[in-house]
Amino acid sequence: MEIINYMETKHYNVFVIGSGIAGQTAAEICAKNGLSVAIADKQAFGGTCAIRGCDPKKVLLQFADLMQKTEQLKGLGIKKVPEISWKHIQKFQKQFTKKVPKHTEDDLTSLNIDLYHQSPKFISENEIEVEGKRVSADKFVIASGLTPRKLKFKGAEHLKISDAIFKLKKVPKSATFIGSGYVGMEFCYLLSTLGCKVTMIDRGSQALSQFDSFLVEKLVASMSEKGVEFIFNAEITSVEKLRKNYRISYIKNDKKKTLKSNIVFNTSGRVPATELLDLENANIKNDESGIIVNDFLVNETNKNVFACGDVSSKSLPLTPLSGLQGYIVGNNIVKENSKEFSNPLVPSVVFTHPNLATVGYSEEEAKKRYKNIIVFKGDVSNWYNAKKANEKLYAYKIIANKRTNEIVGAHLLSLQANETINIFTIAINNKMTTDAFKKMIFTYPSYASDLKSMFKDS
Numbered sequence: 001m002e003i004i005n006y007m008e009t010k011h012y013n014v015f016v017i018g019s020g021i022a023g024q025t026a027a028e029i030c031a032k033n034g035l036s037v038a039i040a041d042k043q044a045f046g047g048t049c050a051i052r053g054c055d056p057k058k059v060l061l062q063f064a065d066l067m068q069k070t071e072q073l074k075g076l077g078i079k080k081v082p083e084i085s086w087k088h089i090q091k092f093q094k095q096f097t098k099k100v101p102k103h104t105e106d107d108l109t110s111l112n113i114d115l116y117h118q119s120p121k122f123i124s125e126n127e128i129e130v131e132g133k134r135v136s137a138d139k140f141v142i143a144s145g146l147t148p149r150k151l152k153f154k155g156a157e158h159l160k161i162s163d164a165i166f167k168l169k170k171v172p173k174s175a176t177f178i179g180s181g182y183v184g185m186e187f188c189y190l191l192s193t194l195g196c197k198v199t200m201i202d203r204g205s206q207a208l209s210q211f212d213s214f215l216v217e218k219l220v221a222s223m224s225e226k227g228v229e230f231i232f233n234a235e236i237t238s239v240e241k242l243r244k245n246y247r248i249s250y251i252k253n254d255k256k257k258t259l260k261s262n263i264v265f266n267t268s269g270r271v272p273a274t275e276l277l278d279l280e281n282a283n284i285k286n287d288e289s290g291i292i293v294n295d296f297l298v299n300e301t302n303k304n305v306f307a308c309g310d311v312s313s314k315s316l317p318l319t320p321l322s323g324l325q326g327y328i329v330g331n332n333i334v335k336e337n338s339k340e341f342s343n344p345l346v347p348s349v350v351f352t353h354p355n356l357a358t359v360g361y362s363e364e365e366a367k368k369r370y371k372n373i374i375v376f377k378g379d380v381s382n383w384y385n386a387k388k389a390n391e392k393l394y395a396y397k398i399i400a401n402k403r404t405n406e407i408v409g410a411h412l413l414s415l416q417a418n419e420t421i422n423i424f425t426i427a428i429n430n431k432m433t434t435d436a437f438k439k440m441i442f443t444y445p446s447y448a449s450d451l452k453s454m455f456k457d458s
Helices: 021-032 048-051 055-072 086-097 100-109 162-169 182-193 211-224 319-333 361-370 419-427 434-438 445-455
Strands: 009-017 038-041 114-116 122-123 128-129 133-142 146-148 174-178 196-200 229-231 234-241 244-253 253-261 263-266 270-272 306-309 349-352 355-360 375-381 397-399 406-415
Touching: 009 021, 009 048, 009 253, 021 038, 021 100, 021 133, 021 319, 048 086, 048 100, 048 162, 055 086, 055 182, 086 162, 100 114, 100 349, 162 182, 162 263, 174 182, 174 229, 174 244, 174 253, 174 434, 182 196, 182 211, 182 349, 211 229, 211 355, 211 397, 211 406, 306 319, 349 419, 355 419, 361 375, 361 397, 361 406, 406 419, 434 445
Parallel strands: 009 038, 009 133, 038 114, 133 306, 174 196, 174 263, 196 229
Antiparallel strands: 122 128, 128 133, 146 270, 234 244, 244 253, 349 355, 355 406, 375 397, 397 406
């Protein structure tokens, strides 16, 4: 006789999937407003940015910056470039990540939020299965983020993802990155500066396709001069494990080619992390952009489901947006349709050397939106701030609406672009004209003071 085990159903007002900044924010708002809340994550609590992304990455990159700067000043006051201890760098990096999961769990538990350490699966529109339990909820929040895109050529199982860099015991002699987006380019800069022979392979025609090509070309040329090999318009056919290395086979210009590398990384991009959720069982509309939501971040086909952060169709993979969307979702659960999301102006940075930063419209986007535009651009590696650091790369492109003279886009390639792009963010948000911007007074001599001079060349 077959024995049927009926699982007891536990109920919550709100069940959150994903413990990054988006999920945490939504969960905390709901709990502080007296709702019963649970949160689940199959990985360590705390999210990608804090544990295996932005934060530890910046810790590592500062050592590459130090090596790069001393190399530029060698013979000009620096006698020799310092040696680095990768072991100690990794130990230092872990100081920022090791405590995150426990602190996150403690913070959530202190709000009486129940924790589940597994990815749930939807079994109906208002029920999931998680840790062998059946759980129902009035509202679900999907904040599961992104996951590395799976590549399907032969030997793809040998590829590492960027997370593995935080666990490397030593800098490899050689490394290959498949995909030249911002993650690949940043870690390429890191490893190549610390002595690794790096190859970048991309099926596209240029690196960093979402950034201005005028500046990207200069960055790629500079990295190439320093030993990085870029292979564009190439299709990977296989990765084969050898005794000590991996053999990467690819096709370029209809010719089969190979190269060897100690380690191969998949940096071809990330996709919404929804594969394990069985969304079809809950009638949750989604596509390659993520969970389809309206301006209140409610799913189009299941009105009891919200999505926020990177997995939302309304978001970009940027931490500030995740926090904002988590705030909106939490408030909309507490009070229906009380907060509406509209895409704010968000600057973005690639932490290479120099930094590549962008905010607002690209030249192509501006041409589609406005009848006439003004483009200010230039290579200003002969300016004081570059020359004093013996820096050979410094360039910009600024876009203005010709009719109103308002600044509508800014693109910077400089040592301080990650900071100075914020000045243009303020200017664009406040509809500042180029004339008004040039009247601003900044500290001198600084990279900020250079920004006014960028409107002289067009």
